[in-house]
Structures are given as C-alpha cells and as structure tokens.
Amino acid sequence: QSELTQPPSASGTPGQRVTISCSGSSSNIGTNTVNWYQQLPGTAPNLLMYDNNQRPSGVPDRFSGSKSGTSASLAISGLQSEDEADYYCATWDASLKGWVFGGGTKLTVL
C-alpha cells in the first residue's frame, strides 16, 4: 500500500482536460514539494513536474500541477493520444526519511 493515494485509472477523449489527484499526509505532501512522473510502457519514469508546478524544459504547457494542504494534482489539457501512460506522484516523507510514491494512475485516451 502506497503512502500517497492516486486513483488507479483516468480517461478522456482527445482535446479534453483531465485531472489526476494525489493525496498524502502532513509528513509528506503537507511538508514538501511534489514531483510528477510519466511512464510509458517499457521505459523509466520521466520527470513531468517538480516543485509542485514547475515544468522541466521540453514538457508542454498542457501539463500543469498544483498543491493544497496534503493533496496535489496534475492537470492535462488538450489531451492527446501520446499522453496515454502511467502517472506517478512523489515527495519526500519527513517521518520515513525517504521518498514516497503514489500507486500510479493509468491514463487512457479514448
């Protein structure tokens, strides 16, 4: 069981906006910033968002992140077929003194 809770699945049609949530606690999301990763089949996780809402270079501005209290969310607007992937949130947990990940959300583009 993951320290961070994500919905196991999400879906949308091309052009739609979808949001993926990530719920934690005061020792992790409540205290530290959140990263988001996109993982395509057979590849390593790729950083999509850091410090809650900062995009690495090369990540389209269709992707946005936010955090409030002990929850964070990733929004994808103008959904495209290539966005179909697994998405994970992650943050440092002060109590565990280690990184914690969400269980992942499989995004399907219908």
Added chain:
Amino acid sequence: EVQLVESGGGLVQPGGSLRLSCAASGVTFSDYWMDWVRQAPGKGPVWVSHINEDGNTTTYADSVKGRFAISRDNAKNTLYLQMNSLRAEDTAVYYCAMALTAWGQGTLVSVSS
C-alpha cells in the same frame, strides 16, 4: 545532457548477493544526491535508498535496511548498491536517479531458485 547507466543486474538465488552500479556522465556528479528506486513487474516505483552528495549520509527503506548498502565514488562518477540476503520480493527493475529528476534506464534483478 545527463546520462545514467545502471549495470550489475541478473538472476540470483535467494540468499545471494549482487552489486549494482550506476555510471553518471554529462553532469558534475558530486553536486547531486542520488537514490535507488525499484519497480516490481506491473507495480509502481518504490524508493529503496538515498545518499547525499559527499556520501556521508544514507537512508534506507525498512524493507532493505540491514541487507542493502548504498555508496558512491565521486572520483569515478559512480553510484553503487550492494544487495545481500536477497529475497524473491526484491525482484524488480532497479533505477538510479539523480535528485529524483534524471533516471537511468534500469537494470533487472531477479531472485529465484
């Protein structure tokens, strides 16, 4: 561009040992803390171990504490993970990650008799 290349994975019997390596290039390795993260087939990533920039501070997930040891050689731009007393549940792809931003391609560790 930063590049991380893991090696050392393979098939090992329960109770056996393996040493993983992660070679970094394209970046000043000693400027970054490093982590090992593993991912079992069909599961999400799970953090394994963390080491600070100079190697003086390390932390471990409870599941590997006392069995795994993380280390680094900044002169060789290389991160290591010594894995002892391996169990079937340690079977996973092991990734090294630089500040959890850049990740290697992973190396598969299979523990089975």
